[in-house]
Amino acid sequence: MPTRILPAVGDADAVRSLTTLLSQLPDAEPVAPVVDSTQLVDTLARLAAESVDELPEVVVVHERIGPVPALELIREVALRFPAVGVILVTSDAGPGLFQAAMDYGARGLVALPINYEELASRVQAVAQWSVGVRRHLGAGIEVYSGGVGGTVVTVSGAKGGVGTTLTAIQLALAAQASGRTAALVDMDLQAGDIASYLDIQFRRSVADLATITDISPRVLADAVFRHDTGVALLLAPGEGERGEEVTDRAARQIVTALRSRYEVVVVDCGAQMSGASAAVVEMADTALLVTTPDVVAVRGAKRTVRMWDRLQIRKAEETTVVVNRHTRGAEIQPALIQKITGTGVAATAIPANWKELQGAVDAGRVHELDSKGAVKQAMWGLAGELGLVKAPEGAQKHAKFRGDRGAVSFRRRG
Known part of the structure; x- marks a missing residue:
């Protein structure tokens, strides 16, 4: 042979x-x-x-x-x-x-x-x-080839305050709840605060893995915080200056180690690009860019997409914009955002409903959002659109998809 x-x-x-x-x-x-x-x-x-x-x-x-x-x-x-x-x-x-x-x-x-x-x-x-x-x-032989098992999804923000962290958390929760093993990484190294959204105290962070060249399963397990929902959390350092310890090389090694242990790895990259977050966006199977339907955020999304393209991190057509706080009456709709950014746009738009979120966010209990709420349903629907949710047996053959990237549905140019 x-x-x-x-x-x-x-x-x-x-x-x-x-x-x-x-x-x-x-x-x-x-x-x-x-x-x-x-x-x-x-x-x-x-x-x-x-x-x-x-x-x-x-x-x-x-x-x-x-x-x-x-x-x-x-x-x-x-x-x-x-x-x-x-x-x-x-x-x-x-x-x-x-x-x-x-x-x-x-x-x-x-x-x-x-x-x-x-x-x-x-x-x-x-x-x-x-x-x-x-x-x-x-x-x-086990092969972590993206898609089923070992899928890495990055969630970045067009600017601060557009809902990046909440989106990342809900995607990981949806994957875990469906029966997949999920990890959530806070790669917003200076300002990330997933711990506050989930009201947890932690000792170790992603910075503790930065200088380790061979991240064994035991070393990884020691750094990960296991949340009550089952999601494995690798959090940003409590001291923001320690974020500088996480180089692009360290970030790749850390995410690769997680990818080898979990079926879904969701990475919150925040709104400020660092060498570490850029490296993870480059290696991700799916790169999401969250924006709100307003001029400032959409301009920020366009700048981010162009910067990723100039630095050869990610092409525009390989980036998916997620529209958060969407309303039908807004002047800026997903189709216009698609045209401005030149990216794909997720078919699932997340509706504006701060009243639904405020209590859970203030209490640090966003994992307990009302399952009947429109925001949670949309975010978990987005997880399904991205293929992060394990479908019930027999359901997949009846599913209808738009787009051309497996289980992901996009609105595309033209």
Whole structure:
């Protein structure tokens, strides 16, 4: 059986050189290369959704892949697709990088310029390892490929006060209540206050994981606060200045660790962008941007979308705007917001009803919102639209969806 090899290379010249060599290997079947980290993970997730057997045996990651650094990308692939062997191609083949690559989950390292014999030897060894893992684990292999299991959803605000935190909390609660395991992360590192919304006292925070390079399940469990609803909480530090300890690299590692343990991970990114929140938005399966239907908030949403696009964090068409405090009589309606921002807009708009929320927010009991209330129903409906809620058996085949991204319904341009 030929060895399927997926190259992940961002440089055009390196792509041609590597694919030429791979095509010359005996019993090798190179597949179409991917050009960045997002495309690699999306490709593997799509193949895994069909069957673990559809995954390539070997992935070759070039050191200049982006936007996620090569080592962090290798860690994510190793965690989410444990039966795929990863080889790092690098100009630094010293013992320090070799050890780091192995620690991050690589199965081999090939030095630049590439030597044919060395490449052939590494590919053969890694392919044999991958086949052995699949044979040994069989149907027991778990793949966290986004969608069902390991889905990361970020919730950002067009500006402060638009309802970002409340939306994030309700999405996590809805997922947990439906039978999924859910984690809620407060990545609004200086100003985040999920703890007040849920009236809890906590000792550990996301900052306590910032300097840990290998986040084991036990270390993660020690940092997480288990809420009475069952949702796992990883909270922002009580001292805002500690938020600077959480770098973009640390944020990726933390969210990747959570993704490997929970079916749904909801991240509250607040309204102010940091390196950490930008990294999580970039790696998310779904990125939500909450706005209210007023000029200031919509302008803020437009600025955020354009900034994400300029910084190559997220394309406009890959961002979903959620309209909060919506009223039918408002001059600014979702269709206009869609046109202004150039994004998708969630089909579910959250109605304006502060009276329904005030008591629960003031008491720190937003997990006890009235189930018959329009706001809670809309937010939990949004969770269903995003595919975060486990549907009752037999219900899925009768569901009707609008849009073109799985269980997510969007109003799109044109």
